[in-house]
Amino acid sequence: MNIAEVARRSGLPPKTIRYYEEIGLIRPARSGNGYRAFAEADLHKLAFLGRARSLGFSIEECRTLLALWEDRARASADVKRIARQHLSAIDAKIAELEGMRATLANLVSCCAGDDRPDCPILADLAGEATS
Amino acid sequence: MNIAEVARRSGLPPKTIRYYEEIGLIRPARSGNGYRAFAEADLHKLAFLGRARSLGFSIEECRTLLALWEDRARASADVKRIARQHLSAIDAKIAELEGMRATLANLVSCCAGDDRPDCPILADLAGEATS
DNA sequence: GATAAGGTTTCCAGTTACGGGAAGGTCAAG
DNA sequence: CTTGACCTTCCCGTAACTGGAAACCTTATC
Structure with missing residues (x-):
C-alpha cells in the first residue's frame, strides 16, 4: 500500500x-x-x-495508548488512568471556556453595536469598573 | 518604570x-x-x-481591539463584531470539547480499570464496534 | 576601587502537531 | 519519450510565548 x-x-x-x-x-x-x-x-x-x-x-498520550494497545499483558487500569487524566484536562478547558463565554456574552449583550464610540466591551477591557 | x-x-x-x-x-x-x-x-x-x-x-484580535480602543472615532459595532466572532469560536470549541467529553466519559465508565487487559477504551480506539 | 548581587539587554532555541512548498526521483499511459 | 500523477526529503512557518546564555547596568558593601 x-x-x-x-x-x-x-x-x-x-x-x-x-x-x-x-x-x-x-x-x-x-x-x-x-x-x-x-x-x-x-x-x-x-x-x-x-x-x-x-x-x-496528545501525541505522547497516543504513543502510550498505542504501546498499551500492543501490550497483551497491559492492565486496563493504566489505560483508564490516562483517559481519566485527559477527561480532567478537558473538563478544565471547558470550564475555562465557559468562563470566557459568560463574560463575553454579557459584554456583547451590553454593547449597542452602532456607529457611536461608546463601548462597554472596550470599557471592560480597559479595566473600568462596570458596576 | x-x-x-x-x-x-x-x-x-x-x-x-x-x-x-x-x-x-x-x-x-x-x-x-x-x-x-x-x-x-x-x-x-x-x-x-x-x-x-x-x-x-488572539494577538491579532488584541491588536485590532487596542487600535479601536485608541480610536476616539470608532464605532462600537466594530468592537461588537469582533467580540461576537470570538464568542462563536468559543462556542464551537466548547461544543467540540463537549463531544470529546461525552465519548470519553462513557468509555471511562465502561472500563473496569483493574489489572486485566480487557479494555473498552482501547477497543473503541481500535475501531471495534461497541454494538 | 573591587566585587557581588540583582536587574536589564539581546539573541537563539524549543514548544505542539502538523501544513506549504520546493527540488527531484518513480511509475503508468499514450 | 513525454506527460502527469505519484513519491521522496528537506526546510520554513504557524501561536504565543518560555527558558537559557552571554553580556551590560546599577547599587550596596567592603
Whole structure:
C-alpha cells in the first residue's frame, strides 16, 4: 500500500502519516524504490491514532495508548488512568471556556453595536469598573 | 518604570512584555542606559492586553481591539463584531470539547480499570464496534 | 576601587502537531 | 519519450510565548 491509499483509508493526510513515522509512532517498511510500503497493521495503527487524536489525546498520550494497545499483558487500569487524566484536562478547558463565554456574552449583550464610540466591551477591557 | 515593576503591576511576565514590544503592540521609550522606560499609558495598554488575552482573544484580535480602543472615532459595532466572532469560536470549541467529553466519559465508565487487559477504551480506539 | 548581587539587554532555541512548498526521483499511459 | 500523477526529503512557518546564555547596568558593601 502506498501512502495515498493509506491516507484515504485512515482519513489522515499524507503529511501527518510521514510525521507520525518521523516521530516513531509507526515504522512502515520500504519498497525497493524508496516508497513506504504500508502493511494492514500500519493502517490499523494509523486509524487508532486518528481516533485517539480526535478525542483530544496528545501525541505522547497516543504513543502510550498505542504501546498499551500492543501490550497483551497491559492492565486496563493504566489505560483508564490516562483517559481519566485527559477527561480532567478537558473538563478544565471547558470550564475555562465557559468562563470566557459568560463574560463575553454579557459584554456583547451590553454593547449597542452602532456607529457611536461608546463601548462597554472596550470599557471592560480597559479595566473600568462596570458596576 | 522598569520592566519588573510593569510586570508586577500588569500581571504579565517580563518575557511577554518584551514579546509584545517585539510584535509592535507597545512601544515603550528607552532610557539612556538602554532600559525600557514605561509610561503609565504603556502600563494601561498592557493591562488591556492582559484582560483581552484572558478572554481568549488572539494577538491579532488584541491588536485590532487596542487600535479601536485608541480610536476616539470608532464605532462600537466594530468592537461588537469582533467580540461576537470570538464568542462563536468559543462556542464551537466548547461544543467540540463537549463531544470529546461525552465519548470519553462513557468509555471511562465502561472500563473496569483493574489489572486485566480487557479494555473498552482501547477497543473503541481500535475501531471495534461497541454494538 | 573591587566585587557581588540583582536587574536589564539581546539573541537563539524549543514548544505542539502538523501544513506549504520546493527540488527531484518513480511509475503508468499514450 | 513525454506527460502527469505519484513519491521522496528537506526546510520554513504557524501561536504565543518560555527558558537559557552571554553580556551590560546599577547599587550596596567592603
